[in-house]
Amino acid sequence: MFLTISGLAKSFGDNKVLKDINLELDKGEVLSIIGPSGSGKTTLLRCFNGLETPDKGRMSFENGLTIDFGEKASKQSIDTMRKKSAMVFQSYNLFPHKTVLENVIEGPVIVQKEKRANAVERAEALLEKVGLKEKKDFYPHQLSGGQQQRVGIARALALKPELMLFDEPTSALDPELIGEVLTVMKDLAKEKWTMIMVTHEIQFAGEISDQIVFMDGGYIVEHGPPQEVLKAPKQERTKQFLQRILNPV
Amino acid sequence: MAKMFLQSNVLYTITAGMEGWELFRNSLLPMLSGAIQYTIPLTLISFAGGLLLALLTAMMRLAKSRFIQLPAVVYVSAIRGTPLLVQLFIIFYGLPNIGLNIDPFPSAAIAFILNVGAYASEIIRASVLSIPKGQWEAAYTIGMSRGTALRRIILPQSARVSVPPLSNTFISLVKDTSLASLVLVTELFRKAQEIAARTYDFLLLYVEAALIYWVICFLLSLVQTVIERRLDRYVAK
Structure with missing residues (x-):
């Protein structure tokens, strides 16, 4: 188990x-x-x-x-x-002062100490997976709720969680x-x-x-x-x- | 009698109109040099030092431990509960009684730093508390510690909230530095007093000093607008 x-x-x-x-x-x-x-x-x-x-x-x-x-x-x-584990929230809780890309790489770079270039590459792949690669330089408030939540999922996935x-x-x-x-x-x-x-x-x-x-x-x-x-x-x-x-x- | 008094006043105004302009120009340079040598440096040093102290105090007040909170609570209460002028006098005129002689400028700087530290700490604390809990939770779930969350996620957002009230503190500080004239700092207002003591043109010289303060504060409020715009770039309008 x-x-x-x-x-x-x-x-x-x-x-x-x-x-x-x-x-x-x-x-x-x-x-x-x-x-x-x-x-x-x-x-x-x-x-x-x-x-x-x-x-x-x-x-x-x-x-x-x-x-x-x-x-x-x-x-x-x-x-x-x-x-x-990584969490996806009901109210997204994206970081409003960071762009979509910065939201996704924050955990890997700041907490997990991954190399920035590496994290950016992975983040872009994850954003592509959730269909938002072209929005990577947008701020959360410029996105719809559905888009914000997909960024929330990408941010969680970027941590490579087991759960x-x-x-x-x-x-x-x-x-x-x-x-x-x-x-x-x-x-x-x-x-x-x-x-x-x-x-x-x-x-x-x-x-x-x-x-x-x-x-x-x-x-x-x-x-x-x-x-x-x-x-x-x-x-x-x-x-x-x-x-x-x-x-x- | 009343007529005579009126006439002498009119006479005074006319002579003052001609000589007054010259006095205005002649006193402008010493007053501006007082502003540049003392008022502005005193403001900048006090605000920078005060902000650091305020950040520390706010963090202590936000700590979970009562023992860490307590000194911060007492400090803020003492500073806010006593007049700035009295604090200034204690430092400059009082401390020499226990052998602590501090020069006028550092005395004033210490008093203003302590003052800004107390008031701004409440602004910073309130701005941190205004950030939704979900932001802390999101920071924790990506693995951040409390300190990292505060530094990377919470404080950058609360900075935006605290700029308008902090600008108020800053502008008040510019004007409060005139109190330093009472502990012998030859800043803008002290220069005005010195010239007025010789020429007796109190009205003209004090209005002139007021105008210079106004111009400085006006320029500062323009800077505030620029900072607010910069910090607003990620906020929905």
Whole structure:
């Protein structure tokens, strides 16, 4: 297993956001987390790269890194874990004072100490992959939401992460711009990137995911391959949720 | 009586009109030299030093540890809670009592640096806090430490936010340097006072000094506009 999570829990004050989360993910798999808002899905995603620190539980990666939260989860081991993954945000969070190209090479050059020329070459290839090579000298505010999010994906890929995290990557987009971002993500899935995403695009999640996790109230309510969770849900809450998402009226 | 008084005033104005122009011209050079020798260097040194101190103070106030925050909080409170003139007098006239004799110019510079440091630190702190949390998070997820994120991502963006209020501080500083005349720095206003003490033309000389301050501040506000435009290039309009 690339990643094994057991007994993960997290509270904000009295509010228990995550309760006993258990998951396994293989290399090259795509896992989608769905569920109503407030179900803890974004918090769970943020735990994977240290934006949130769980109170309890264990995360272990295949090459031996194991973190036991709650005891003495050292800052160093959380840093090591963070460097395995890269995040794509709902609101893009591009650096507005840097051009598209500068956004993409910032991590490789400043953090990973890659040679600038090398990083630029890789960044241009990544921008070509997301269809934005000709926009490399633009500033983020000169781009549409869909374009900004594709830059966000290129910026994450430039870090050569073992795990790509997507936090509702299309939720802030106009409907006609969602497709261009999903297309890029579909390509990544085909290339066998290991991905975890939080999404409301149920149909899309069903197409590209190996596992679907349905969360509600901080628990994993249902978990399995898409054909089971989406097509033949066993739990009443999953059925209700899917019903509301697929037939809103 | 009133008529006589009026007449003498008119008389004064007429003579002043002729001789006044000459006095204006003759005093311009000493006042400008006071500005160039003292007012402007004092402003620039104090602002540069004050900004460095402000940056340090702002970083201390933004630190997580209370022990690091506390000295910064006390410093800002003390400086903002006491008059600049009193601070200046403590440094120049007060410290000699404990054997610390500091020359006029350095005394004034120290007082102004401490002053700018306190006020500007609050501007910098507020501008850092105004940057959305997502920018910090994005910086962390590409692997940056807090320090690197601050230097590469947050401060460049907060610079834009803080230019207008910092320009205010700078322009106030230009004018506050006139207080240095009270600790014997022969800057612009002290020159005006010295000439006025000989000629008794207070109105003319002090208005002249005011005009020179105005011109300096006007030129500075032009510089502010240029800096703002430069920093605005990446902002949606």
